[in-house]
Amino acid sequence: MNQTQQILFDEPGPRARRRIRIATVLGAVAVAAGVAWAVHQFGRYGELAAERWQPFTTWPIWRYLLDGLWATVRAAAATAVLSAALGLLLALGRLSERRPLRWLAAAYVEVFRTVPVLLLIYVTLFALPQYGINFSLFWKLVVPLVVANAAAFAEIFRAGILALDRGQTEAGLAVGLRRGQVMRLVVLPQALLRLAPSLVSQLVGLLKDTSLGFVVSYTELLYSGQVLSTYTHLLIQTFLVIALIYLAVNASLSKVARVLQARNGRPTRRRTGAPEPEAPLLISGGTAR
Template identity: 70%
Template sequence: MSGGSRVLFDAPGPRARRRIRIATALSVVAGLALVALALRQFADNGQLAAERWRPFGTWPMWRYLLDGLRATAEAAVVSIALSMAAGIVLALGRLSPHRWIRLPSAAYVEVVRTIPALLLVYIVLFALPKYGLDLPLFWKLVVPLSVSNAAAFAEVFRAGIRSVERGQLEAGLAVGLTRGRAMRMIVLPQAARRVLPSLVSQSAGLLKDTSLGFVVSYSELLYSGKVLANYNHLLIQTYLVVALVYLVINAALSKAARTLEERNARGAGRGRAQRLRRKPSLRERGGARA
């Protein structure tokens, strides 16, 4: 895998693209049918009446939900930062030539990837306090999310590092850099650029995982929606509005990931074209030898 656009998977062929288009079309049709059925059921039960939606046009309602969204963003940003930092360390550990570093890093990634994030939340919430480690409410959500997503980020960074041509590292070693400095100054910046779309996609998934905050009673967006629904008795309307907020945010992040991926693909294409233009023809090489 040498191109920035083929870091984690190979591009699908004609048959695979056709199957993807067919599956996408069927999924869209099935989704629209379910939405139409749900709207009909809501209408039959009076859930679409204007008076049930009018409270969501007031500022106090939105201010409360925006406070929950702010708490969600704070937990997500801190979790992403910690997960990425740990992911880089784990990725470098898995690629280390030393077994005593490589094996524990690989064990962490393989084990943690199989454990649901919800189970880690329960461990932090119920198990750790029995041993005298009772974290603040914010960290009861951030710590398990960071532990869980560090393994996923580690695999993303590892794929990015392995996609960088080995000659880049060897060139750094040849000019006198240590392996660590060559990795930090030469390989990691290129790897980060190549996997940036995947990092954004993984961050979007982590943002959705912050909804586990309702388990620890952390006032993120979903928990705020739950409290609000208990107050205004508009259960369906409140959760639909919360779902719409999540949809808008994750759609924006997904769009950003696609844009970055397309930009990387265009950059890789321009780089190949420039290399081909610089490559001398057979006639030129023959003339140079003559």
């Protein structure tokens, strides 16, 4: 395990790896048995009949589902951008030398990491309108997700910044940069590069959280599936298709995270195959030579 992978968790030992392998095998066997039993039951009650799947071979059905997927992507993208921006500010606040700012940022993170997202959605749906704050359906979903996910992003950013060698900051201060400039020009670029896999992985959970849009009647993918199943009376088929769509999208994001993780852990080489020269002072993490 390289340094990038050790930012948020420790490397498991031999016993832990053995337990992980055993748990993985048992889990795979359990999942396979569950899938086999489900397929058997579906076939027994006629749910696998061709006529019950025929509607999903038509374009109008898929266009409706893709519209729901697009609404899901829009909500997830808006939440990701705003959560990351607010999370970065909170992480910098927790690392600030000003004690009141540290306390406020820490209080926000600790509170909203424990409050359920569904409760925050209920606040925007029922409580805020009583005080004249009434968002559109889109923002009734996005605002609670931003409030909750900003705390998670803050901890990811803070862990990445603290994982960097202190020599980075000391070298920047030594060449005359102010502390804010060191953070902006030296520390943050390296932390963001190392944290890219973790940030992408966070997007997977964020995308799944958008399924709570059914609470506010926002027509994301899951809510679109509920409406479609009511219209077609194909409950099992509809939600199996939606599950496959979620699986495809989240698997793609997970693949991106693995690729970024592999690239961050791979040593950089010149195109000629010769090793790279030593990095400059502000990138190497070492002391002046």
